[in-house]
Amino acid sequence: MFKRIIAISIMALACIGASAKKEQSLNVVPRPAKVEFGKGSFKIKGANFNYGKNVPAEAVQAIGKLADRLYVATGKSSTVSSAAGTDKDSATGKLKGVFFFCDPSLPAEGYSIEICPKAIKVCAPDKNGFLYALQTIRQMLPASVYSGGTDSKSSWRLPCCRISDAPRFSYRGLMLDCCRHFFSVDEVKKILDLMAMYKLNTMHWHLSEDQGWRIEISKYPKLTEIGAYRDGTQVKDDRNRHDGVRYGGYYTKEQVAEIVKYAGNLGITIIPEIDLPGHMLGALAAYPQLGCTGGPYSVWTRWGISKDVLCIGKEETFDFIFGVLDEICEMFPSEYIHIGGDECPKDAWKVCPRCQARIAELGLKSDEHASKEQRLQNYVTSRVQAHLAAKGRKIIGWDEILEGDLSEGATVMSWRGTAGGIKAAKKGFDVVMTPKDYCYFDYVQSPNLDKEPWTIAGARGKRVIPLEKVYNADPLAGFEPGTESHILGVQANMWTEFIADNATIEYMLIPRLLALSEVQWSPADGKDYDRFLKVLSGYQLPILKDLGYNYRPLD
Ligand code: ACM
Ligand code: ZN
Numbered sequence: 247m248f249k250r251i252i253a254i255s256i257m258a259l260a261c262i263g264a265s266a267k268k269e270q271s272l273n274v275v276p277r278p279a280k281v282e283f284g285k286g287s288f289k290i291k292g293a294n295f296n297y298g299k300n301v302p303a304e305a306v307q308a309i310g311k312l313a314d315r316l317y318v319a320t321g322k323s324s325t326v327s328s329a330a331g332t333d334k335d336s337a338t339g340k341l342k343g344v345f346f347f348c349d350p351s352l353p354a355e356g357y358s359i360e361i362c363p364k365a366i367k368v369c370a371p372d373k374n375g376f377l378y379a380l381q382t383i384r385q386m387l388p389a390s391v392y393s394g395g396t397d398s399k400s401s402w403r404l405p406c407c408r409i410s411d412a413p414r415f416s417y418r419g420l421m422l423d424c425c426r427h428f429f430s431v432d433e434v435k436k437i438l439d440l441m442a443m444y445k446l447n448t449m450h451w452h453l454s455e456d457q458g459w460r461i462e463i464s465k466y467p468k469l470t471e472i473g474a475y476r477d478g479t480q481v482k483d484d485r486n487r488h489d490g491v492r493y494g495g496y497y498t499k500e501q502v503a504e505i506v507k508y509a510g511n512l513g514i515t516i517i518p519e520i521d522l523p524g525h526m527l528g529a530l531a532a533y534p535q536l537g538c539t540g541g542p543y544s545v546w547t548r549w550g551i552s553k554d555v556l557c558i559g560k561e562e563t564f565d566f567i568f569g570v571l572d573e574i575c576e577m578f579p580s581e582y583i584h585i586g587g588d589e590c591p592k593d594a595w596k597v598c599p600r601c602q603a604r605i606a607e608l609g610l611k612s613d614e615h616a617s618k619e620q621r622l623q624n625y626v627t628s629r630v631q632a633h634l635a636a637k638g639r640k641i642i643g644w645d646e647i648l649e650g651d652l653s654e655g656a657t658v659m660s661w662r663g664t665a666g667g668i669k670a671a672k673k674g675f676d677v678v679m680t681p682k683d684y685c686y687f688d689y690v691q692s693p694n695l696d697k698e699p700w701t702i703a704g705a706r707g708k709r710v711i712p713l714e715k716v717y718n719a720d721p722l723a724g725f726e727p728g729t730e731s732h733i734l735g736v737q738a739n740m741w742t743e744f745i746a747d748n749a750t751i752e753y754m755l756i757p758r759l760l761a762l763s764e765v766q767w768s769p770a771d772g773k774d775y776d777r778f779l780k781v782l783s784g785y786q787l788p789i790l791k792d793l794g795y796n797y798r799p800l801d
Contacts, residue, residue, distance in 0.1 A: 559600025
């Protein structure tokens with residue numbers, strides 16, 4: 247067996263000549279883990295595409311899309327057919343055309359691409375591996391493959407090379423806040439397309455807030471009748487003034503299904519977030535009996551953190567939480583459900599007789615680690631965790647859930663910095679790093695605020711995350727040796743208080759999301775910011791422009 251593998255790899259390497267030109271490089275972002283160049287090139291114009299058995303249907307669909315696109319761009323058609331009878335281990339030299347084979351021995355979501363003058367051989371172990379190989383091949387083609395038109399000038403050749411690629415982190419996320427501002431199904435899809443291009447695999451969808459509830463829940467119709475709309479929106483950083491324009495919207499169950507399916511076809515899992523027990527004014531406006539005072543409450547027209555939160559002394563609150571989460575689980579197949587947990591002021595609980603009675607009944611005490619009200623939040627977290635665990639789901643929450651006690655099996659999203667993540671990993675919890683130091687893409691991209699859109703930086707001091715800071719981020723910095731395996735990955739957060747439209751979201755995301763994709767995907771060594779900038783200006787930003795994305799120009 248060992249000998250056979252050697253023989254194959256020598257044959258397969260035949261086109262990867264020893265005299266590979268060192269200066270060659272690819273425009274691919276995120277930078278692939280390993281590329282070896284050979285001599286010559288493969289002409290993809292008019293090449294036929296073939297897929298072996300066990301290549302997933304979504305991958306075959308994506309192969310078809312690339313073939314269709316190449317037909318329009320090159321004027322020559324390509325067939326897409328099953329190559330079930332073809333041996334994956336055939337030397338590339340014997341194959342003619344583009345071949346896709348399943349290879350379960352490759353790392354999850356990884357792939358290999360071998361390009362020789364007569365053939366391209368792509369191997370991957372799973373759906374995402376194939377989708378990512380296709381993204382890589384696309385980015386190796388002339389930029390016109392993205393533009394939608396015909397390009398008879400380009401030679402449509404790919405350099406002979408061998409790419410062996412796999413992600414550094416299994417969780418590569420983007421959080422989208424559709425509560426502070428609402429984004430249409432098509433707008434969300436456009437962001438998912440962008441994520442897919444750069445091999446992100448998780449969209450964390452922030453769906454409930456003080457400023458609006460955004461998802462249809464059949465058992466609680468007032469959440470969307472009342473909770474999805476506010477009477478105005480804060481004007482810039484003046485918390486005492488709003489524009490008086492009714493604002494809102496929500497996703498129906500049909501729309502959610504459409505988005506989940508669309509994302510799935512792109513290899514993206516959607517993790518829904520119902521933020522609790524704080525950030526709940528949307529729900530309290532609809533069902534005031536769930537709050538400590540009984541209301542009335544209204545959906546907030548200003549930014550910030552409401553002190554009105556769910557009352558934990560009432561069982562009705564848990565009926566509500568579980569009722570909502572049961573429907574959320576029906577809509578989202580994701581293993582993880584995000585339960586928020588951030589910024590929950592304890593003011594209301596401290597003076598609520600029911601919450602205090604619950605604290606007494608549970609025997610919760612304040613100590614040097616946590617107050618009894620904090621431990622009341624732990625109680626909520628662990629009850630919700632148990633409810634979801636019974637359905638085979640895991641909780642993920644903002645790093646506040648770590649304060650006091652957290653039950654085994656929870657995953658912590660470290661946002662206030664890196665300390666929460668470091669502490670969580672040390673205690674044995676899995677962690678997603680999303681520190682505001684380099685992952686908060688609502689912060690501006692330069693200190694020159696007159697040139698940046700009005701964002702949170704204008705409202706609250708100068709919060710600046712330039713492109714280079716994202717590119718050079720090291721998600722494992724500060725972690726104790728041996729705890730790094732708990733770091734599932736990295737996520738950018740797109741909060742939208744000051745971001746009302748897709749053009750601005752795109753401006754804030756691009757090019758920083760491309761830099762983050764290299765942090766999420768590429769090996770830690772081999773970073774080269776100058777090379778990255780050249781790839782952006784020479785290839786990536788022009789293709790994104792052709793695709794209709796807005797972006798912040800490079801400095
Ligand atoms: C957060 O930024 N409140 C998670
Ligand atoms: Zn209460």
